[in-house]
Amino acid sequence: MLQNFIPPYTARVVEKLIGAGAIVFGKTNMDEFGMGCGTLESIFGPTKNVWGLEEYRIGGGELSSFSDWRIPGGSSGGSAVAVASGICFAALGSDTGGSTRNPASYCGLIGLKPTYGLLSRHGLIPLVNSMDVPGILTRTVDDCATILNVVKGFDENDSTSFEGNLPPVQISPHFSLKGVRIGIPDEFSCPGMDPEVIQCWKDTSDILEKSGACVSPMSLPHTKYSIACYGVLNPCEVASNMARYDGLRYGHRTPHPKLNSTQGLYAQTRHEGFNHVVRGRILAGNYFLLKENYDKYFMQALKIRRLISMDFEKVWHSGFDLLFTPVTLSAAPTYSDFIQLDNRTQTSVQDYCTQSANMAGIPALSLPIKLNSKGLPLSLQLIGPMFSEPKLLNVAKCIERIVDFPQLKSIPR
Amino acid sequence: MRTPSILNKLKFGHYLIPKDFNLVGGIRSFIPRPEGWESVIGIEVHAQIDTNSKLFSSSEVKYGAPVNTKVSLFDAAIPGTLPVLNRKCVEAGILTSLALSCQINKVSYFDRKHYFYADLPTGYQITQQRKAIAYDGHCKFIVYTPGFHKKPYYSTAKIRQIQLEQDSGKSIHDLNSNRSLIDLNRAGLPLMEIVFEPDLKDGEEAAALVKELSDILLSLGTCNCKMEEGSLRVDANISVNRHGEGLGTRTEVKNLNSVRALVNAIEFEVRRQIQVIEAGGVIVNETRSYDSQMKETLPMRDKEVKQDYRFMPEPNLPPLRLVDIPDEEADSALVNIAQVRQRLPELPEMKRQRLVQKFNLNIGMAILIMNTPGFLTYFESVMELLPLPSGVRVAKVLHKVAIPALSEQDIDLDSCPIPHHVFAELYKLVESDTLNLVKAHEVFILLLNGDSRNPAQIVTDKVWMKVNDDEAISTICLQILSENSAVRAKYKTTKHEKHVNKLMGAVRKATAGKYDMRKVDICLRKFLQE
Numbered sequence: 001m002l003q004n005f006i007p008p009y010t011a012r013v014v015e016k017l018i019g020a021g022a023i024v025f026g027k028t029n030m031d032e033f034g035m036g037c038g039t040l041e042s043i044f045g046p047t048k049n050v051w052g053l054e055e056y057r058i059g060g061g062e063l064s065s066f067s068d069w070r071i072p073g074g075s076s077g078g079s080a081v082a083v084a085s086g087i088c089f090a091a092l093g094s095d096t097g098g099s100t101r102n103p104a105s106y107c108g109l110i111g112l113k114p115t116y117g118l119l120s121r122h123g124l125i126p127l128v129n130s131m132d133v134p135g136i137l138t139r140t141v142d143d144c145a146t147i148l149n150v151v152k153g154f155d156e157n158d159s160t161s162f163e164g165n166l167p168p169v170q171i172s173p174h175f176s177l178k179g180v181r182i183g184i185p186d187e188f189s190c191p192g193m194d195p196e197v198i199q200c201w202k203d204t205s206d207i208l209e210k211s212g213a214c215v216s217p218m219s220l221p222h223t224k225y226s227i228a229c230y231g232v233l234n235p236c237e238v239a240s241n242m243a244r245y246d247g248l249r250y251g252h253r254t255p256h257p258k259l260n261s262t263q264g265l266y267a268q269t270r271h272e273g274f275n276h277v278v279r280g281r282i283l284a285g286n287y288f289l290l291k292e293n294y295d296k297y298f299m300q301a302l303k304i305r306r307l308i309s310m311d312f313e314k315v316w317h318s319g320f321d322l323l324f325t326p327v328t329l330s331a332a333p334t335y336s337d338f339i340q341l342d343n344r345t346q347t348s349v350q351d352y353c354t355q356s357a358n359m360a361g362i363p364a365l366s367l368p369i370k371l372n373s374k375g376l377p378l379s380l381q382l383i384g385p386m387f388s389e390p391k392l393l394n395v396a397k398c399i400e401r402i403v404d405f406p407q408l409k410s411i412p413r
Numbered sequence: 414m415r416t417p418s419i420l421n422k423l424k425f426g427h428y429l430i431p432k433d434f435n436l437v438g439g440i441r442s443f444i445p446r447p448e449g450w451e452s453v454i455g456i457e458v459h460a461q462i463d464t465n466s467k468l469f470s471s472s473e474v475k476y477g478a479p480v481n482t483k484v485s486l487f488d489a490a491i492p493g494t495l496p497v498l499n500r501k502c503v504e505a506g507i508l509t510s511l512a513l514s515c516q517i518n519k520v521s522y523f524d525r526k527h528y529f530y531a532d533l534p535t536g537y538q539i540t541q542q543r544k545a546i547a548y549d550g551h552c553k554f555i556v557y558t559p560g561f562h563k564k565p566y567y568s569t570a571k572i573r574q575i576q577l578e579q580d581s582g583k584s585i586h587d588l589n590s591n592r593s594l595i596d597l598n599r600a601g602l603p604l605m606e607i608v609f610e611p612d613l614k615d616g617e618e619a620a621a622l623v624k625e626l627s628d629i630l631l632s633l634g635t636c637n638c639k640m641e642e643g644s645l646r647v648d649a650n651i652s653v654n655r656h657g658e659g660l661g662t663r664t665e666v667k668n669l670n671s672v673r674a675l676v677n678a679i680e681f682e683v684r685r686q687i688q689v690i691e692a693g694g695v696i697v698n699e700t701r702s703y704d705s706q707m708k709e710t711l712p713m714r715d716k717e718v719k720q721d722y723r724f725m726p727e728p729n730l731p732p733l734r735l736v737d738i739p740d741e742e743a744d745s746a747l748v749n750i751a752q753v754r755q756r757l758p759e760l761p762e763m764k765r766q767r768l769v770q771k772f773n774l775n776i777g778m779a780i781l782i783m784n785t786p787g788f789l790t791y792f793e794s795v796m797e798l799l800p801l802p803s804g805v806r807v808a809k810v811l812h813k814v815a816i817p818a819l820s821e822q823d824i825d826l827d828s829c830p831i832p833h834h835v836f837a838e839l840y841k842l843v844e845s846d847t848l849n850l851v852k853a854h855e856v857f858i859l860l861l862n863g864d865s866r867n868p869a870q871i872v873t874d875k876v877w878m879k880v881n882d883d884e885a886i887s888t889i890c891l892q893i894l895s896e897n898s899a900v901r902a903k904y905k906t907t908k909h910e911k912h913v914n915k916l917m918g919a920v921r922k923a924t925a926g927k928y929d930m931r932k933v934d935i936c937l938r939k940f941l942q943e
Contacts, residue, residue, distance in 0.1 A: 002492070009486055011493060125492040129728035158495050159730050240525055240725055243536025244490040248595070262531050262593065289527075289723035298725070 001251045001273030002125075003043060011123020012158070013092065013134050013151040020150045025088070028078030034094055034127040035238070035277045037102050037350045038338055039077025043275070047077045049106055049332050050085040050408065052376050070332040070376065073103030073350075076135060080107040083137045084408060090147050093135040096127045097230055097347070098327075098354025100135025101366035101381065106332035108368040108377030108405065110144045110396070112136040113354075115386045116361035117162040120155030128237040129160075131358040139407055141367070141397040145169050148389060166387065175394040178212035182395075183320040187223035190352050194330035200369055200378045201326050207402055208324065218320065220311045225304050226356045227348050232288055232301035238278070239285025245273060277343045309360040316385040322395060323383040326353050327366045331376035357383050367396050368405040377405070443562055444615040444680065447691075452653050452683040453660055454619055455611030456570075456675075458626060459604050460636040461580065461644040462505045468579055468603035469496035469539065476642055480596045488601040490534035495729045500748065502577060502603040503733065505635040506546050507753045509605055510575050512629055512760055515550030517750055519735050523577075523727040528720060531595050532582035540578035540606075542724050546733065547575040552609075553762060554625035556618050557780055565776055570622050571610040580604050599643075605635070611650060611660070615683070616676035623647055623672055628761040628783075640671050649679050652696070653686045661686070662696040666703055666710050678703040682710050764789070772796065772804025782808060785816065787827025791836075798837040803844065810840055813850055818857045831860050839868040851926035852877040880928045883936075889928065890936045893919045904941055913937065 014024060031041040039047040048069035056066045072081045076093025080103035083091045093100040095113040104111020112135060119134045126132055134151070138144040149168040155161045184205060189198055209215045247253030247269035254268040271279070288297040315323065328350060338346065357364035364383045372378050384392045446452060466472060470487040487494040510517055521544045525537040550572035557565030582600035586593050607626070613619050627638040627645060638645045652663035666682055669675045681703075686696050701710040737750040759767070761783060768779040768789075782788045792811060796804060811826070815836070819829060839856060842848040848856070856871050864871060872878055880886070893916055894901055904912040913934075920933050 005492075007493070008491065121493075122495055123493040126729075157497060159497055160495075160728075236725060237728065239723070240527060240537060243527060243529070244492070244534060246529070246531075246536065248531060249489050249534060250491065260591070263529070266529055286723060289725055291721050291723075294724070 001245050001247075001270075003252065005251050007123075009123065011134075012120035012155045014123065016151050016153070017147075022150075026082070028076075028082050028091060030078055030093075031075035031099075031277075032275050033125070033238075033242070033278055034075040034096060034099055035281060035347075036343055037074045037097075037099070037347050038071040038335075039074040039103070040071065040335075040339070041074075041275055041277050041343065046335065047072050047081055048335075049073075049077075050081055051107060051332060052374065068334050068336050071106065071335055071338050073106035073328070073332065075099040075103075076137065077103045077107075079137050080104055080109055080111070083107070083109055083139060086408065090136065090138045090143055092151075093137055094124060094127070094132060095135040095354075095358065096132050097234070097351045097358055100137060101327050101354050101364060102350060104137055104366040105328040105368075105379035105381075106377065108379070108407065109366075110136075110138045110141055110368075111366040112144050112148065112389075112393075113357060113364045114148065114152065114389060115162070115363045116358075117160050118152050118166075118363075118387065118389070120153070120158045120161050122155050122157040122161075126237070126241045128234050128358075129241070130233075130237070131361070133358075141393055141400050142171055144365075145171050145393050148393075162387075169390045169393055171393060171397050175398060176212065177208060177395065177398050180213045180391075180395060181319055181321045182208055182213050182215045183218040183315060183323045184215060185220045185223065185323055185325060186217055187220055188325040188353055190329070192329055192349065193326065194372075196372045197326050197328070197330060197378060200372075201324075201380060204369055204380055204399070204403070205324060208399070211398070211402065215324070218315060218318075218323075220308075220315065220356070222304065222307045222311050223356055226308055226359060227351060229301045229304040229308065229359065230351065230355050231348065232297045233305065235281040235285035236288050236298055236301075237285070238281040239283075239289060242270075242274070242278065242282050245270060247273065280344070305359050308356050312356075312360045312362060312383075312385070321384070321391060322388070325381045325383065327379050327381035328353065331372045331374065331378055353381060362386055363389050363392055365392050365396055367399060369399075369403050370405060443556075444617060446683070447687055449655050450653055450687050451656060452615060452651065452679075453611045453663075454613040454615070454652075454679055455650045455663075456609050456613065456619055456622065457648045457650070458607045458609070458623070459580075459646040459648075460509075460607065460626075460630055460638070462502050462603040462605060462635055463637050463644075464499060464501045464505065464603060466499060467601040468499050468502050468577065470601055471497075472601065474602055475598075476644070478598055481598060483598040484600065488534065488597055490536075496539060496727070498730060498733070499603065503546070503735075503748050504753055505603075505633075506575065506577050506605055507735070507748065507750055508633050508756060509607075509630065509635050510547030510550065511750075511754055511757060512633055513547075513550040513552055513572055513575070513607070515547035515572060515575060517547050517735065517737075518544055519737070519750075520544070521546045521733045523730045523733070525725045525727050526722045527725070528722060530581070530584075531593055532584045532597070532600065534582070534597065534600055538579050538581065539727050539730070541576035543726070545574045545576035548573065550575070552622060552626055552629070554622050555765075555776070555780055556621040557777065558617055558620075561617065565780060568612070568618055568621070570612040573608040573610055575608070576606050578604050578606055611652075611663075616679035619647075619649060619679055620672045620676045623675060625761065632758050632760060643670065646670065647675055649675065649682075651679055651682045651686070653683055653690070661690075662698050664696065664698065664710075665700045667700060667713070668702050671705075674703055674705050677705075677708050678710055681708060685710065772801060772808070774805055774808060778805070778808055778812075781812065786825040787829065788816075791815075791826040791829060791833070794833045795837055795840070798834055799840065803840070806844060807840055810843055810850070810853065811836075814839075814853045814857050818854060818861060822861065829861075831857070835860060835867065842868055842872060846881065847878055848872055849879045849927070849929060851921070851930075852879070855926075877925075877927060880924070881932065883932070886928060886932050886936050889920055889924060890933065890940055893923060894937070894940055901941065913941070 029042050029044055029047045049072040052070045056068045057064050058067050076099050079091035079093045082088050084107040100113055101111040114133050116133055124134055136144055136147050154163050205215050246266045252273040254272050257265045257268050366379050366381050368377045368379045370378055382392050470485040472483045472485040523539055524542040526540050527537040551569050553569045555565045580599050580602035582597040584593050584595050630636040630638050647669050648667045650663045650665050652661040654661040666678050700713045702713050703710050734747055735750055736745055736747045739751045765779045768774050843853050856868050900912050900915055916937055
């Protein structure tokens with residue numbers, strides 16, 4: 001739909017980066033309209049994870065191709081690979097159900113989902129307006145803080161933008177893990193989770209405890225409803241947000257309409273312009289929003305969302321500073337394994353650990369810990385209360401120092 | 414299908430209107446309905462808020478601007494743009510709601526109403542469905558069409574709610590080239606939708622309500638109420654039922670762009686519905702449009718299927734929160750209802766009551782004064798120079814002398830060049846029985862054309878003083894009667910009034926209108942009896 005669309009304005013967060021002297025030198029691949037978690041659903045083709053790619057190379061030199069590859073995650077997979085491969089200093093993504101943290105995990109990067117409202121959404125094409133945030137992908141925590149301090153802040157063009165004046169986040173070398181109360185939610189070890197991930201989680205929690213943090217188990221009882229809840233709210237917003245794509249003012253317009261009416265023009269344009277994932281979600285969303293279904297699905301989902309949000313509130317009130325959880329269920333799967341499940345099923349599986357932070361609007365950060373037995377990154381996640389980015393980043397920095405994750409380095413010829 | 418009996422009913426059917434309709438309004442409509450039928454009407458008014466920019470974007474609001482020049486990125490639904498609420502629109506909404514005696518919701522929400530149409534760029538309209546800014550109000554209005562209603566009566570229409578919402582763009586269908594032309598200048602313009610309960614009985618009442626509402630909105634400055642420009646649009650919900658039965662199925666008539674269209678559309682639709690039912694048919698709940706050339710309502714093709722608008726809360730706009738802090742010093746980032754309340758001006762009904770109380774006018778005259786451009790201001794200024802009790806007569810002289818003279822030159826009282834004190838002098842001459850109205854009219858015209866003498870001087874110079882002398886009147890009456898013996902004879906046989914009028918006319922002509930015509934009348938009739 002937007003293949004040849006050139007935006008007539010610049011997004012606020014990008015404007016801020018340019019204003020601070022950043023050089024923007026490209027746009028990256030993603031799942032169409034942010035719907036997906038593998039960066040496969042793109043008319044430009046899939047993006048391959050740079051990690052573990054050599055294993056599948058066939059042929060040599062410039063004629064080599066790949067028999068298979070590891071997926072970079074999604075939907076912001078292109079941005080993750082760009083940063084992981086060293087092409088750029090940092091990249092922006094978006095995070096609605098985990099779309100920044102998921103690829104960060106698979107590509108061994110810091111992936112920050114900021115507090116909802118901290119970064120302006122003016123210029124972010126909406127997926128789910130009430131959950132979307134621009135995301136930040138970097139190789140180190142320091143880089144992440146640098147970018148965050150530039151792009152955060154109130155924007156009058158975004159009515160959901162936070163108006164308060166928050167000081168810049170400072171990564172302090174004196175920050176200590178001593179006394180930081182970290183919670184380990186029971187519900188986050190889900191069926192199908194890779195044993196290596198679970199082991200990594202345990203081991204790192206022990207490291208935290210040894211470093212002086214108070215680590216203890218706790219519960220987020222409504223976690224298991226998060227996926228179903230998202231499965232209703234997402235399509236509803238999608239159906240609404242995609243209604244503007246009719247090909248009249250911008251974007252793809254079908255060159256040969258079969259029917260001689262405005263309705264016919266719309267239908268064909270939208271059929272041609274959207275992939276099957278987008279169309280499926282539009283239909284589902286319209287179904288849920290029908291008058292007779294509204295209370296059964298949409299209203300119910302809103303109530304469950306409130307319960308999930310309240311779970312987190314209770315946790316912060318009971319004294320926990322942060323939560324420590326897995327972020328993806330495994331290291332990066334291969335493309336051939338990944339496509340065994342369809343898009344909808346796949347996203348409902350992969351979003352398990354990341355989704356609930358978007359429900360509650362709270363910040364979450366994916367950080368790489370170690371390589372698994374296959375040499376692929378394993379990452380874990382920190383979740384904090386609203387506007388706790390300073391604490392999140394400082395704790396992440398401590399962990400980063402301790403685990404010393406082996407970043408990719410370019411090898412000179 | 415019409416049968417002769419129905420035709421007869423419509424042509425000759427009527428019921429007797431009770432003689433003394435009091436000011437509360439009768440149970441039945443003044444407009445005759447076929448025996449046993451009554452009509453029920455409720456209107457929905459869309460009023461464009463008169464602000465500089467649109468409801469959610471900073472595009473300029475300007476009627477008649479070149480096509481598609483007042484369209485921001487948000488108005489064109491460019492991806493990634495977000496709505497930002499215009500504070501002045503909220504204040505206008507509150508001011509209007511207060512003037513219409515509504516309850517204000519301190520928290521209200523915005524929703525998306527989805528449908529596909531070429532003039533709706535986002536594919537949804539941002540409106541207020543769950544909880545609007547105001548509810549439960551009413552509008553008291555006077556129904557009085559001179560020549561139609563015997564005397565004015567009050568009625569009240571309750572208001573269900575007032576909501577803020579976006580206007581759509583405009584589309585023109587070019588059937589010759591088989592294309593539609595879309596102008597988005599109007600897309601996103603702020604509207605107040607005022608939803609009335611079905612409290613109206615006929616088209617004239619609807620017209621009166623719209624008139625009063627327009628006067629109120631104009632005095633508030635929240636809407637310029639130009640129906641012909643589309644800044645005020647009215648939809649009518651119409652149903653009929655037999656006396657004693659419940660409400661019938663209603664139809665909705667949209668796109669009425671003048672008060673006359675409103676009245677005619679309602680009256681046509683009422684007649685149509687009655688015809689259909691009496692012929693054995695049923696009324697379908699449908700949307701119809703009005704053809705002002707054929708003066709009939711027609712079904713609207715695209716609205717045949719019932720629409721499900723799939724309402725969803727607008728996620729990009731937080732709830733609209735208002736405060737009500739009477740403290741004058743209060744400086745609130747939130748819109749303060751109390752501060753808006755202070756800006757309420759004197760509303761039309763208050764003005765009318767004030768005229769009635771202060772000058773002892775009857776309500777009909779008060780209505781006339783307020784409905785005639787410039788009358789109120791001119792009248793009040795003149796009255797500052799004259800004693801209060803003369804108000805009634807001053808109004809009468811303005812009405813019978815000034816207005817006709819000015820309208821001949823196509824000007825209103827607000828552009829009347831005659832200074833107030835000069836008019837006051839003219840009035841005093843009439844009051845003191847020195848001048849009759851016929852001659853007063855002629856003096857006024859002279860003044861209008863630039864005569865710089867004061868009225869008393871003109872009257873003296875032209876010898877236009879009123880002749881009251883009984884003897885002179887007797888003389889002229891006898892003279893006219895002797896010159897018109899044929900007319901006198903005709904009157905003797907037929908006793909028809911027109912003969913008296915003819916004689917009166919002759920007297921007026923012969924005396925250049927100076928004589929006291931009331932006395933002439935009495936005198937003539939006395940002689941005719943003999």
